[in-house]
Amino acid sequence: MPVGREDGRRANRAESRSGNRLRNPSRRKRRDTLPSARGAQRVSTRARHPGRRMPEPVGPAGPMLHTTKLHPPAVRSTSVRRRRLSDRLGSARPALALLVAPPGFGKTTVLAEWAATDPRPFAWVRLDAQDNDRAVLWAYIATAVASAASSDGPVSSLTAAARAPDPAGALAAALESLGEELVLVLDDYYLITNEDCHAQVSRLIELTPRTVQLVIATRWDPPLNIARLRAAGELMELRAPDLQFNLDETREFLNGSLALALDRRAISVLHERTEGWPAGLYLAYLSLHESADPRQFVQTFGASNRHVIDYLTEQVLMALRADVLQFMLATSIVDTICGPLADVLTGESGSGQRLMDLERANVFIAPLDERREWYRYHPLLAELLRTELTRREPEKLPLLHRRAAEWYAGAEDPDRAIEHAIAASDTDFAARLIGQNYLRQIEWGRIATVLGWLDAIGAGAIATDRRLGVVKAWTMHFLGRHAEGDLALSSAMAAPEVSPLPDGANSIEATAALIGAAFPGGDVGAMLAAARRAFELEATRDSPWRITVHVQLGFALVRAGRFEEAKTPLRTGAELASALSMWMDAIGSRALLSRIELEIGDPALAERLAREAIDIADAHELTPTPTAAYARVALGAVLLRRGYVATAESLLSEALPTIRALGEPLALAEVLLPLAAAFRALGRRADARAALDEANAMIDAARDPGVLGVGRGRRAAPKAGPGMEALTSREVEVILAVSSGVSNREAARRLFVSYNTIHSHLRSIYRKLDVPSRDAAVDRARDLGLIK
Numbered sequence: 001m002p003v004g005r006e007d008g009r010r011a012n013r014a015e016s017r018s019g020n021r022l023r024n025p026s027r028r029k030r031r032d033t034l035p036s037a038r039g040a041q042r043v044s045t046r047a048r049h050p051g052r053r054m055p056e057p058v059g060p061a062g063p064m065l066h067t068t069k070l071h072p073p074a075v076r077s078t079s080v081r082r083r084r085l086s087d088r089l090g091s092a093r094p095a096l097a098l099l100v101a102p103p104g105f106g107k108t109t110v111l112a113e114w115a116a117t118d119p120r121p122f123a124w125v126r127l128d129a130q131d132n133d134r135a136v137l138w139a140y141i142a143t144a145v146a147s148a149a150s151s152d153g154p155v156s157s158l159t160a161a162a163r164a165p166d167p168a169g170a171l172a173a174a175l176e177s178l179g180e181e182l183v184l185v186l187d188d189y190y191l192i193t194n195e196d197c198h199a200q201v202s203r204l205i206e207l208t209p210r211t212v213q214l215v216i217a218t219r220w221d222p223p224l225n226i227a228r229l230r231a232a233g234e235l236m237e238l239r240a241p242d243l244q245f246n247l248d249e250t251r252e253f254l255n256g257s258l259a260l261a262l263d264r265r266a267i268s269v270l271h272e273r274t275e276g277w278p279a280g281l282y283l284a285y286l287s288l289h290e291s292a293d294p295r296q297f298v299q300t301f302g303a304s305n306r307h308v309i310d311y312l313t314e315q316v317l318m319a320l321r322a323d324v325l326q327f328m329l330a331t332s333i334v335d336t337i338c339g340p341l342a343d344v345l346t347g348e349s350g351s352g353q354r355l356m357d358l359e360r361a362n363v364f365i366a367p368l369d370e371r372r373e374w375y376r377y378h379p380l381l382a383e384l385l386r387t388e389l390t391r392r393e394p395e396k397l398p399l400l401h402r403r404a405a406e407w408y409a410g411a412e413d414p415d416r417a418i419e420h421a422i423a424a425s426d427t428d429f430a431a432r433l434i435g436q437n438y439l440r441q442i443e444w445g446r447i448a449t450v451l452g453w454l455d456a457i458g459a460g461a462i463a464t465d466r467r468l469g470v471v472k473a474w475t476m477h478f479l480g481r482h483a484e485g486d487l488a489l490s491s492a493m494a495a496p497e498v499s500p501l502p503d504g505a506n507s508i509e510a511t512a513a514l515i516g517a518a519f520p521g522g523d524v525g526a527m528l529a530a531a532r533r534a535f536e537l538e539a540t541r542d543s544p545w546r547i548t549v550h551v552q553l554g555f556a557l558v559r560a561g562r563f564e565e566a567k568t569p570l571r572t573g574a575e576l577a578s579a580l581s582m583w584m585d586a587i588g589s590r591a592l593l594s595r596i597e598l599e600i601g602d603p604a605l606a607e608r609l610a611r612e613a614i615d616i617a618d619a620h621e622l623t624p625t626p627t628a629a630y631a632r633v634a635l636g637a638v639l640l641r642r643g644y645v646a647t648a649e650s651l652l653s654e655a656l657p658t659i660r661a662l663g664e665p666l667a668l669a670e671v672l673l674p675l676a677a678a679f680r681a682l683g684r685r686a687d688a689r690a691a692l693d694e695a696n697a698m699i700d701a702a703r704d705p706g707v708l709g710v711g712r713g714r715r716a717a718p719k720a721g722p723g724m725e726a727l728t729s730r731e732v733e734v735i736l737a738v739s740s741g742v743s744n745r746e747a748a749r750r751l752f753v754s755y756n757t758i759h760s761h762l763r764s765i766y767r768k769l770d771v772p773s774r775d776a777a778v779d780r781a782r783d784l785g786l787i788k
Helices: 005-018 083-091 107-117 134-148 156-161 167-178 195-207 226-231 247-257 264-274 278-288 294-300 308-319 322-331 339-346 351-360 379-392 394-410 414-423 427-443 447-457 459-464 466-478 482-494 508-518 524-538 545-559 563-579 583-600 603-619 626-641 645-661 665-681 685-701 706-710 729-738 744-751 755-769 774-783
Strands: 096-100 122-126 182-187 212-218 235-239 365-367 374-377
Touching: 083 107, 083 235, 096 107, 107 182, 107 212, 122 134, 134 156, 134 167, 134 182, 134 195, 134 447, 156 167, 167 195, 226 235, 247 264, 247 278, 264 278, 264 294, 278 294, 308 379, 322 339, 322 351, 322 379, 339 351, 339 394, 351 365, 351 374, 374 379, 379 394, 394 414, 394 427, 414 427, 414 447, 427 447, 427 466, 447 459, 447 466, 459 466, 459 482, 466 482, 466 508, 482 508, 508 524, 508 545, 524 545, 524 706, 545 563, 545 583, 545 706, 563 583, 583 603, 583 626, 603 626, 626 645, 626 665, 626 774, 645 665, 665 685, 665 706, 665 774, 729 744, 729 755, 729 774, 744 755, 755 774
Parallel strands: 096 212, 096 235, 122 182, 182 212
Antiparallel strands: 365 374
16 A cells, blocks of 8 residues: 555654664663564565575576675665766776775765666676685676676576686677676675686676676775776776765765754864765764764864774764664674574574664664665674674674574575684584585585685694595695695595595595596596495495496496496486486586497487587586586587587587696596597698697506507508508498498498497407597598598
């Protein structure tokens, strides 16, 4: 029902009264009290854990993204509309608009006011410390841009950009294709410290089309080539002197928005002593509102308290009722706060209503969603509250952080759970959380996040805790730092026993076998032995590793050239992985089955399996992972066999950097060999020779290269070497038949022989030509002039 004027006046009076409920009655005599628990805000129970409702996650898969970070804050009724600033921002179209000032200068407010008046859509990201991971940062940026873009445009390319190897380049290209005007705001950028994140943002600034305006708000200059942008005229800056209130704005704020009815002299004094600092003026208002003699307050403001922060401590916080101040101190340890989380931190109920009362009282707190479930203290106030809490009750900090960690763990937010567990010095809880969550973070490409956890918990804890040693071992291996991974695994094996490990492994022996099978270096024999041992220890357990060991065993058998034997564990792994949503194993098993079909079966089926693997990776945002790169290698090899050489080369070249980063020589050789063939077919002989030489060097250095060791794929010799056994006429017919790209079964049909006969002939051909595969045999036969 619409609210009439009378009802509106009653609501305003009620809000005015609630705004004074939080003040200390000893400072000003009032009869108002806090509302009872019956008036507490209702808490939604639609979350998986009642009472632990997190901001709604967005995106089909991957890490949770909090929607409260993806839109500007509401403009408060007390804000002064500073058209001089919003007009400058709206009229300028540089590559970057940069707002740099200490806290309390209204950077976010100015941007929110601009967003409310500019006709362009705004993509907004409020950054925090968890965004110091390229995968996380670009997930937020791409999601914000896709949400702001027109629904009629090709927005799928925007969200896909976050998963690209070059997210900034991919997003810029998608924005160019979209052709829409929009503004992208990165607020609180000072919290980004990761160099890779800075490098990618710099690249976005360089590549973003003119239809997009990029805006960064920060406390200090970011490392983004600011001087070069300024010299090129591609930078618009608003700094503290620009963001200060002028005298007219001070007057409008104090007498208009806040209705203080101060005379000109009082306004001039406050403006001069705060130097137009918006937060300082607002703090002055809070005390003026409580002062029995406003004129005297104005005369003394700033005289005995030169630092307004000190003034805030002495006047504003001390003016709050003791129970309200205690509530704010306890809830200041988290970045954002909601009623259920505040209940846990304070040990009380009715916190949702109390947060609403704080908002109405204008106590530097702002809602983050329209439902007013989540709030955020102004950074200035939050810093002060934490300092005051540390000064007053340092012994209480571990308890509060432990409560926060448990709440976030229940809400399935491991980032914040681990952050607070470490802050609580609860190494055992932190280690358990890290052990339970690190593999999924690595799967999502968030290795920087896992490294951050390990750095925060410290080398001493890692060295003495088996769970953390295992995490470090896997992480270092995934980074290609295998010596560090081996050292971490050795430390973990020497640490006190924990069984089962929090990542689900049965024992440290099982972990060692799993790592040995996943990162064998150049030793296929050791890989197969490790895979078999891991299979023995995990295949029959109700364990997340049960599927992985099937895929690992199949992979080892493929590398050993035992293709038929590999089919059974890989097919089982593929079925189980899809049924249980283990998407990395679903991708890997299909890519390996594709490789088998290409070698001894049906190229058409090989292509279908490889495309299935890539589709799964795309659907579950796993495109940047090495497993997805291996699927692209599988498809590239198939397309090369079928004559789509340019497409094959593109896929193989795209996968190469990700595979190379693993530091696994055999995996790299498996990319370089078909890539060399693609280069050769395209006439790029120098590139082909370089790729082939690198692959041969990897294979030659390997202790046991497996099937790759059957030959080196060299193509330099135009004639058969001394002692090379000649092919029979039937074998020449076979190699000629398969050179057209048909399957082994089709070649058998054309030659009127059985499939097994073709298979036997090919094995003999591989041996005689000293090659590992059909493709290599065809290339070798052409070099020798056996076929054209």
